[in-house]
Amino acid sequence: MKFFVDTAIADDIRELNEYGLLDGVTTNPSLVAKSGRDFKEVVGEICQIVDGPVSAEVAAMDFDGMMAEGRILADIADNVVVKLPLTLDGLKACRRMRADGIRTNVTLCFSANQALLAAKAGASYISPFLGRLDDINLEGMELIREIRVIYDNYGFDTEILAASIRNGNHVKEAAIAGADVATIPPAVIRGLASHVLTDKGLDQFVRDWQATGQSIR
Numbered sequence: 711m712k713f714f715v716d717t718a719i720a721d722d723i724r725e726l727n728e729y730g731l732l733d734g735v736t737t738n739p740s741l742v743a744k745s746g747r748d749f750k751e752v753v754g755e756i757c758q759i760v761d762g763p764v765s766a767e768v769a770a771m772d773f774d775g776m777m778a779e780g781r782i783l784a785d786i787a788d789n790v791v792v793k794l795p796l797t798l799d800g801l802k803a804c805r806r807m808r809a810d811g812i813r814t815n816v817t818l819c820f821s822a823n824q825a826l827l828a829a830k831a832g833a834s835y836i837s838p839f840l841g842r843l844d845d846i847n848l849e850g851m852e853l854i855r856e857i858r859v860i861y862d863n864y865g866f867d868t869e870i871l872a873a874s875i876r877n878g879n880h881v882k883e884a885a886i887a888g889a890d891v892a893t894i895p896p897a898v899i900r901g902l903a904s905h906v907l908t909d910k911g912l913d914q915f916v917r918d919w920q921a922t923g924q925s926i927r
């Protein structure tokens with residue numbers, strides 16, 4: 711499963727990229743607002759940090775507006791993926807962008823039928839939002855399982871991008887369910903490396919090694 715980081719904070723992206731953990735980045739209007747940066751400028755900077763796909767979302771709600779904004783975003787760098795909302799106009803823009811050779815990420819997906827439409831429209835990625843479904847007492851992970859079955863039944867090439875990930879369990883379950891990608895907040899990615907027994911074991915090893923009085927270098 712590929713790892714994208716879900717943030718518009720360039721310093722976080724730079725740090726995680728240096729660990730070799732990143733395959734791409736997703737942003738959304740809320741994350742851009744949180745960064746306090748100019749949208750196109752920050753997308754350009756992120757695209758220079760990572761080689762993989764960087765999702766940048768249109769603000770327009772209508773087809774013509776989405777096409778105009780999508781072309782501007784796609785011109786920022788070769789690795790920009792245009793993020794489109796899962797609406798009828800968004801699907802129409804998705805179909806046109808596919809024909810124009812622009813990669814798309816169809817976002818705010820909350821049902822298997824929406825995911826089916828996005829695949830039929832030629833989306834490069836579909837973003838089912840797990841955490842927001844869990845927030846209203848539905849099972850977000852069940853949606854990933856349903857989409858996996860549907861896409862495999864028909865051989866769609868749209869990648870399942872598990873989004874709205876809130877914790878390490880979401881990451882593990884999305885991998886088990888066969889998501890192609892998970893987009894994960896920076897703090898959750900860092901947390902995946904920790905385990906209380908790793909810390910405890912290391913403590914013991916450090917103490918025992920010091921007691922030997924040896925040095926490797």
Ligand code: E4P
Nearest residue numbers: 716736737738842873874875
């Ligand atoms: C996906 O691309 C979205 O940016 C993101 O995963 C939304 O997550 P949230 O529900 O935590 O805002």
